[in-house]
Amino acid sequence: MDRVLHHFNEAFSLPLTNPVLVFTLVLFIILISPIILRPIKVPGIIGFILxxxxxxxxxxxxxxxxxxHSVNITGVDGIDLFSTIGLLYIMFIAGLELDMNEFQKTKNKSIFFGFCTFAFPIAIGFPVCYFLLGYELLPSVLIASMFATHTLVGYPIVNSxxxxxxxxxxxxxxxxxxTDTAVLVILAVIKGMSEGQIGPEFWITLGISLTIFLAVLFGIIPRIAKWFFSKIEAEKTAHYIFVLTVVFLSAFLAEMAGLxxxxxxxxxxxxxxxxIPNSSALMNRIEFIGNAIFIPFFLISVGMLVDLSVLFxxxxxxxxxxxxxxxxxxxxFLAAAVTQLVFKYSNSQRNLMHGLSNAHAAATLAVIMVGYNSGIVDENVLNGTVALILISCIFASLLTEKASKAVVLEGNQEIEDMDHVEEREERILIPIANLNKMEPIIDFATLIKSKKSPYPLHILSVVTDNEQAERNVKIARKNLDSMVKYASGSETEVEMLTTIDYNIAGGIARTSKNLSAACVILGWPSATSFIEKIVGEKTESILNRTDTNLMMCxxxxxxxTHTSITIFVPPLAESEIGFEYWMEKMLKLGQELSLPICFICDRRTEAVIENTxxxxxxxxxxxxxxxEDWDNIYGLATFSNVDSLLIFVSARHGEVSYxxxxxGLAKRVGRYYRNQNIILIFPKRRANSHHIDAYEDVPTAPIFRKISREIGNMFTKE
Structure with missing residues (x-):
């Protein structure tokens, strides 16, 4: 009994040293902090620090x-390790989540605002710190540069x-x-000056090492990553470990370069x-583990450094x-006001910029922590910075919400929100043909699916109605379980559907109609016999029996592996009622993959696409x-390259752009581009646009049109 009490007292003696108990306590903090602060709308980052x-x-x-130097390894050492990982994680995610397309589009204005939001806080902060607070040169520059950083704490408010x-x-x-990149470079210079290393040799060494560092990071690592992700495609855990390796290797190389x-x-x-697309399973793993473990550890460790008694x-x-x-x-505020005057923004837009750029968190903590650990700034500045984080996060959140309301009242909502309400009702149906080909199709559907839609991806298995139907249904449901497991990796909600029908195409068409599916995504039609090609029981019948948008992948x-997206748009494709839908989906795909899109079309279609x-x-x-010569499909080959994702827009028989x-486009492009990814789009057609295919109750209904098509193909050079 005494031994138990002794062990108990030792485990709970303060400060706690038992690694299991320390880890349990930290996890408990991570669990309850957001729960406690959520009702009062305080960012969770503040709770961890508190x-x-x-x-x-x-x-x-x-x-x-x-x-x-203690020989005992305790759980608190684990806090130091995890907090270091968390700090690197914050900066890594900041770089990973930046929308490079948005930056390219507004880069001149972004550069101007970046300069203003970097220069004005420093211009105000340095004289205040140097003359008013009495700090020396280096601490004054470091503190002033800290003012220039900002974290987009209010972005979720803007998004909502x-x-x-x-x-x-x-x-x-x-x-x-x-601004954050400039501050981090200044931080490296300040640290070098504090260690007495500044001189011609320092600048030469820094320039050479920085050049080598950037060459390795942006010239070699992306190529290795691209090869690794493509060759080790099935090992999803290996992808995450590879990313972590790149993060810490890059951090180490930066230190070797003097940064x-x-x-x-x-x-x-x-x-x-x-x-790494934003909607991918890998991005989900990166954000989930970082937000759940590493980043909270870092914020808690920052709070442990604060001595509130110093403040009072x-x-x-x-x-x-x-x-x-x-x-x-x-x-x-001054940076936002000057940007407003130059680009003629409204007061509400200025306040929105001010609110978004006013919150100090990740980069601010990083700068001051480096300064504090290097002995450049004292505890007063450290504690003052933590207090600034609390104040700025609350102020920024309130200002951003108020400014967002004002911008909306001015009539500046997204056109997408006003004109595309159907996205909230979007349902995507994915019929299963080949289980081995389903994973990339689910990935594709996840990338293009509207974030506004509350509905899951509907994955369908159609079982032929025969004496084995009941047994086959059980097998189908068992096979679908692997799809559920795969989709859960990217937190993609899926619904598994199994239906019995005399005809596979009929089962797909009926399910699509019952769901009011906005899009049906199919795998690529497999090679079949000559008779099956003529009859067209599967793909052709599905196309004829459905009216909704259909994509073959x-x-x-x-x-x-792609460097661009090439979309072949035939004349009058803009007249189809599904034109707007597939445009939105392909633009979303381009945004998710950060790829440029090249449209191949005639002049009239180009003008409509530009307006869209x-x-x-x-x-x-x-x-x-x-x-212009769309009667010669093979002439399109001059516009494609091996690194491009090829997307062909077609139409159902009888439609305006047909x-x-x-x-037979699928067969021909599939044969010509054997080693490239291809997506074939059939836009939605008007309901009740009846022609012979609408009465296709048996697979052989369009047989005469198919026979004439096959005969025509025999005399066509390929």
Whole structure:
């Protein structure tokens, strides 16, 4: 009994040293902090810091730093390790989630705002720190540069109001790249000066090492990553481990180049930006693990450094906190105001920029932590910075919400929200043909599916109605379980459907109609016998029996192998009622994959597409190439390249844009482009547009048209 009590007292002696108990306590903090703060609408980041203050060495002393030279390895050492990972994780995700298309579209305005939001806070902050607060040169520059950083804490608010694609928001996001990168470079110089390393040799060494570092990071690592993701496609766990390896390798290389490791992590995010789509399973794993474990550990460890008694030890500490808050808010406001005057934004748009750029969190903590650990700034600044984070996050959230409401009242909602309400009702149906080909099709559907739709992806298995139907239904449902497991990797909600029908095409058509599916996504039609080609029981019948948008996909290669998207749009395709839908989906695909889109079309169609792009306000880079001889489909081969995702827009027989040259397009392009990913789009057609195919109750109904088509193909050179 005494031994048990002794063990109990030892385990719960303060500060806690039992690694299991420490880890349990930290996980408990991570669990309850958002729950407690959610009702009062306080960002979760603040809760983690507050718990760190409360339980840290200057609070209840449940968690405490220990002597690094101690031979005992405890759970608190784990906090140090996890907090370092969390800091790198924050910077990595910041680089990974930047919309490079948005930045390219508004880069000039973003550069201007980035300069303003970098220069004005420093211009105000430096004299205040140097002359008013009495700090020396290096600490004054470091603190002033800290004012220039900002974290987009208010972005979810903007997104919820439907104005996330407004130009003013894109400019603010682009400015984040400019100002945070500039501050991190200044941080490396300041640290070098504090260690007495500044001189001609320092600048030469820094220039050479930085050049080598950038060459490795943006020249070699993306190529290795592209090869790895494509060759080790089935090992999803290996993808995540590879990404972590790149992050920490980049952080280490940055240190070797004389920079801070956080710069390496940030640059790693930029290097992998185009290889990891935002809706992919890999991105979901990265964000989930980071937000669940590593980042909260870092924030808690920051709170553990704060000594609240310093804030209340005298008037000077309060002066520092007040000064930091006033300088930060005024500097960011001045940057937004000047940008407003230059680009003629409204007051509401100015306030929106101010709110988005005013919150200090990740990069601010990173800068001050480096300065504090290097002995450049003292505890007063550290504690004042943490107080600034609390103040700025709350102020920014309130201002962003107020400004977002004002922008909406001015009539600046997304056109997408007003004109495309059907996205909220979007249902996508994916019939299963070949289980081995389903994973890339689910990935594709996840990338193009509207985020506004509350409905899952509907995955359908049609079982032929015969004496084995009941047994086959059980087998089909068992096979569908693997699809559920795969889709869960990207948090994609799926619904498995099994139906019995005399005809597979009929079962798909009936299910599509019952669901009011906006789109049916099929695998590529497999090679069949000559008789089956003529009869066309599966693909042709599905096409004829459905009116909704239909996409056939051959996705044998990973999406990351592509450098562009090429869309072949025949004349009058803009007249089809499904034109707007497939345009939205392809633009969303381009945005998710960060790829430019090249449209191959005639002059009339080009003008309509250009107008549509303006209405949709997309950030995707769009190019146009003219082609007029659409009766010669094989002439399109001159516009394709081996690294491009090829998308052919066709039409059902009898529709406005249909022409004989589009007949049998899947077979012909599939044969010509054997090793490339291909998507074939059939836009939605008007309901009740009855012709012979509408009465296809048996597979042989269109046999005469199919026979004439096959005879015609015999005399066509391929």
């Amino acid at each position: 718990f760190g203050v409360l339980l840290g060495p200057h609070g209840l002393n449940w968690l405490s730093k220990i002597d690094r 109001y439907g104005i996330s694609k407004k130009e003013v928001v894109a400019v603010t996001i682009g400015g984040t790249i400019i 801070e490791h956080i710069i390496g992590a940030f640059m790693a995010g930029l290097a992998l930006n185009k290889l 030890s005298g008037a000077w500490a309060l002066v520092i906190v007040g000064t930091l808050a006033v300088v930060s808010i005024s500097g960011k 051959r996705l044998d290669n990973p999406f990351l 792009l303006k209405v949709m306000k997309t950030s995707v880079t769009a190019l146009f190439k003219n082609y 022409r004989d040259s589009l007949d």
